[in-house]
Amino acid sequence: MxxxxxxxxxxxxxxxxxxxxxxxxxxxxxxxxxxxxxxxxxxxxxxxxxxxxxxxxxxxxxxxxxxxxxxxxxxxxxxxxxxxxxxxxxxxxxxxxxxxxxxxxxxxxxxxxxxxxxxxxxxxxxxxxxxxxxxxxxxxxHPCQVLADYQTVLEQKGRLEGLKIAYIGDGNNMAHSLMMGGAKLGMHVAVASPEGYMPDEGISKNTKEVASQTGGSLLVTTDPIEAIRDADVVYTDVWASMGFEEEQKIREKAFKNYQVNGDLVKHAKKDYLFMHCLPAHRGEEVSEEVIDGPNSVIFDEAExxxxxxxxxxxxxxx
Missing domain, CATH: 3.40.50.1370 (Aspartate/ornithine carbamoyltransferase)
Incomplete structure (x- = not known):
């Protein structure tokens, strides 16, 4: 070794x-x-x-x-x-x-x-x-952020392989790196995004190929409840990332059913971790009760x- x-x-x-x-x-x-x-x-x-x-x-x-x-x-x-x-x-x-x-x-x-x-x-x-x-x-x-994310999960859960992480929101750079990183580490990754905002198809295909070799898996869906069900980790990001601010109002309509809130996280495991790469828009992609709640590890993640x-x-x- x-x-x-x-x-x-x-x-x-x-x-x-x-x-x-x-x-x-x-x-x-x-x-x-x-x-x-x-x-x-x-x-x-x-x-x-x-x-x-x-x-x-x-x-x-x-x-x-x-x-x-x-x-x-x-x-x-x-x-x-x-x-x-x-x-x-x-x-x-x-x-x-x-x-x-x-x-x-x-x-x-x-x-x-x-x-x-x-x-x-x-x-x-x-x-x-x-x-x-x-x-x-x-x-x-965003590989640096995701390395820090999975370090946080490792510290909190003691392992990575076999855990389920659910990402709810825009299929952006964060979704891409979480997908590939999770697949490489033998995790089960579920992504829920609205039509038109799903992760890149090529990256999804490559992720599934990697997951098939490590014992992990990838689910891409439009249903946030399907994605978050029995999740060990729940992750979200802003709806309009840097460079897409002019789409804010359009995205608010597209993502209105994708807020991570108290009702949605009831479908995750009780000891789920809530994560966000920050900066966050409280009350938009995530409710205050979740991001400031006992399951949130956003500042450990940031550190x-x-x-x-x-x-x-x-x-x-x-």
Missing amino acids: ELMQQDIALGLKGKDFLALADYAPEEIRYLLDLAVELKRKQKAGEVYQPLKGKTLGMIFEKSSTRTRVSFEVGMYQLGGHALFLSKNDLQLGRGETIWDTAQVMSRYLDGIMIRTFEHRRVIELARGATIPVINGLTDSA NRLHAQKAIMAATMC
Whole structure:
């Protein structure tokens, strides 16, 4: 087992973290176990600085609270330095190619985190870079958030394999990463979205193929009760993500029957966990009684962004 862990650790050095689909189940589990250990060290006041003297460049084409703070603090705790780069700070906004930017930044930095819109931009950046690239969020994937999510479930439930997670809402980047991550970990994932807002069909197909190999499963439905029935974990996200604000009123009508509230969660297991990637719109996608209730672990989940991302950086940038 120890030799296997060493092999996994060696295999992750210098590797990009773009999507959970790119990682084997044992690699994801390694990162989860590392995140738990790094959290233990931090809580115990143990100094652990494997990235001393290294620098992470953080490209933000989409703003964020949790992503910026957690990466910046995490890099500091690992002994390194994080450099914030907004779209106004870079020549990317003035026509320089992603390839050229990646090549130049690879000469200065030890890793790049990018939070952007189209997923192809992350892929192009990684192709041009000679240092690890971490996906801080794209319109189709949010792997850092989901690693923190499953770390939270692991801590709360003691296991992941065989558990059921129900996602209620927009079939967006969160749904995609939760689906694939859950399938890789042998979980049963159910997604309920209204017609026109379901997860990408190609990602759903790939997820089912992965689940068939790990003992997990994927259900995609328009019925939130069918999805949430006997769920160990209940998850939702805002109805109009960043970039879709102009669709707010249209989406409110489409999602009116998809609010996670007291009536809906009665169909989940009594000891279900409620999760949300935040920021949340209380009274919209989730009622206050649920998000502020005893089953909610949203702030444990938010904290784990720090520890999960430290695991990613420590594993890939050492």
